[in-house]
């Protein structure tokens with residue numbers, strides 16, 4: 338009698354770095370993606386006996402990603418992931434679910450004194466757009482997102498009134514810097530099941546980002562938790578096509594430096610000098626849901 342059984346399993350080629358250039362005369366456009374494929378289905382045999390009869394090689398999944406970039410182009414990460422996920426499920430009998438994860442790296446045109454360069458680009462900061470597309474043969478689940486969106490408010494942030502026990506040394510702060518690297522994932526209500534038209538992925542992404550930034554800038558903050566909730570609430574209120582949004586936000590602490598030993602006053606009101614601490618950092622994570630919606634975004638955003 339065997340004493341083990343196979344649990345959840347998936348496989349596919351991870352981190353296919355695809356760069357697609359679209360030429361419009363001398364003016365080029367660039368899409369720069371990192372695409373990871375994970376397939377699951379009738380795959381017990383390969384684990385139990387080593388029979389590869391139901392296995393589409395990961396090498397083939399890699400080739401498919403590159404071929405699709407050429408054959409279908411890359412309109413948006415979401416659209417590209419949907420085409421791939423549908424292909425793997427519909428064309429390969431043993432595969433019942435496909436999950437495509439995509440990171441997109443943004444490039445902007447280099448501005449020169451003669452105008453925008455038609456085919457020269459500079460990478461935009463550390464901000465990365467993300468998408469996860471899952472297809473099970475009947476409907477899609479689309480999670481869009483971003484990570485590495487670094488923001489800072491140099492005032493309008495306080496932190497006080499918290500629990501104080503015998504290990505508490507933190508001083509209450511009535512005017513501090515609030516800085517974070519926003520990671521966010523939002524789930525679209527749309528599944529493609531009921532024939533409803535798919536969202537316009539690019540403009541939807543841009544407007545979610547704009548709403549988040551506006552809420553961060555506008556919120557007078559009594560905690561990063563409160564700021565996070567305001568950002569999520571404004572997104573859900575402003576975007577009827579979204580059901581939930583989840584954030585992971587490190588509190589990038591900025592500590593005022595003690596310059597008294599040098600006889601120098603370092604007052605907030607005069608424009609102070611801070612040390613930007615690297616670690617440890619507070620890590621604030623929460624989901625904001627439309628009332629009645631199900632929480633389906635994974636709790637740990639690190640791999641999304």
Ligand SMILES: O=c1[nH]c(=O)c2[nH]c(=O)[nH]c2[nH]1
Pocket residue numbers: 496507559560561562588619
């Ligand atoms: O916005 C904050 N939330 C906290 O929970 C916390 N804890 C802490 O030490 N500083 C902060 N700041």
